[in-house]
Amino acid sequence: MQTDNPMPGHPALAALARSALLTAGAALVAMAAVEAWQVFARYVLNDSPGWTEPVALFLLNTAMSLGAAAGVRLKSHFGFFMLAHAAPPPVARALEVFAILVIAALGAVIAAWGVELLVDGWSIAMAGTRLPQSAAFLPMSVGGALMCVFAIERLVLALRPTATEAH
Numbered sequence: 001m002q003t004d005n006p007m008p009g010h011p012a013l014a015a016l017a018r019s020a021l022l023t024a025g026a027a028l029v030a031m032a033a034v035e036a037w038q039v040f041a042r043y044v045l046n047d048s049p050g051w052t053e054p055v056a057l058f059l060l061n062t063a064m065s066l067g068a069a070a071g072v073r074l075k076s077h078f079g080f081f082m083l084a085h086a087a088p089p090p091v092a093r094a095l096e097v098f099a100i101l102v103i104a105a106l107g108a109v110i111a112a113w114g115v116e117l118l119v120d121g122w123s124i125a126m127a128g129t130r131l132p133q134s135a136a137f138l139p140m141s142v143g144g145a146l147m148c149v150f151a152i153e154r155l156v157l158a159l160r161p162t163a164t165e166a167h
Contacts, residue, residue: 009073009153017073020146024067027139031059050128054136061136065143072103073150093158100155107147114141 038052071077084095114137121134 009157013073013150013153016146017070017150020066020143021070024063024065024070027059027062027066031056031063034059052128054126054129054131058131058136058139062139065139066146069107069143069146069150072107072147073153075154077103096158097155100151100158104148104151104155107144107149107151110144111141111148112144114138114144 034052034056038048038056041052042048068077080099084092084099087095118134118137118141121137122132124133125131126133126135
């Protein structure tokens with residue numbers, strides 16, 4: 001694993017992104033193990049456990065949400081980068097700032113709506129497990145908040161004067 005910070009910015013946010021990425025990877029490995037157990041139990045033991053599907057969905061949501069948040073900080077997310085590369089520097093910078101603002105807004109919406117859904121279904125038990133039905137919205141809320149935080153960090157960096165502007 002890479003230990004240096006591939007992007008300038010606050011070291012605490014780099015550590016947070018690294019933690020999110022490690023957690024996402026662990027969730028993905030755990031999800032694969034849960035699904036492997038599901039297949040083994042169903043076809044070998046002929047006794048399908050009811051907890052595997054909701055747990056796998058929770059782990060999938062964790063992997064996707066935290067992985068996407070880390071991708072925002074590392075600039076490895078989906079985007080239309082060719083337009084910005086082809087544009088003159090002031091237009092490219094404006095496009096970058098616009099894209100970052102869109103990411104921050106989407107992260108904030110995902111976090112806010114995720115928290116609302118999390119609170120709304122917390123008292124309802126999920127079928128097959130003791131988890132609350134809305135537990136799957138917890139990683140989504142955290143991931144959305146991290147997307148927003150990492151986008152704001154990128155916005156601060158994007159708005160700094162470049163070396164040519166400082167002179």
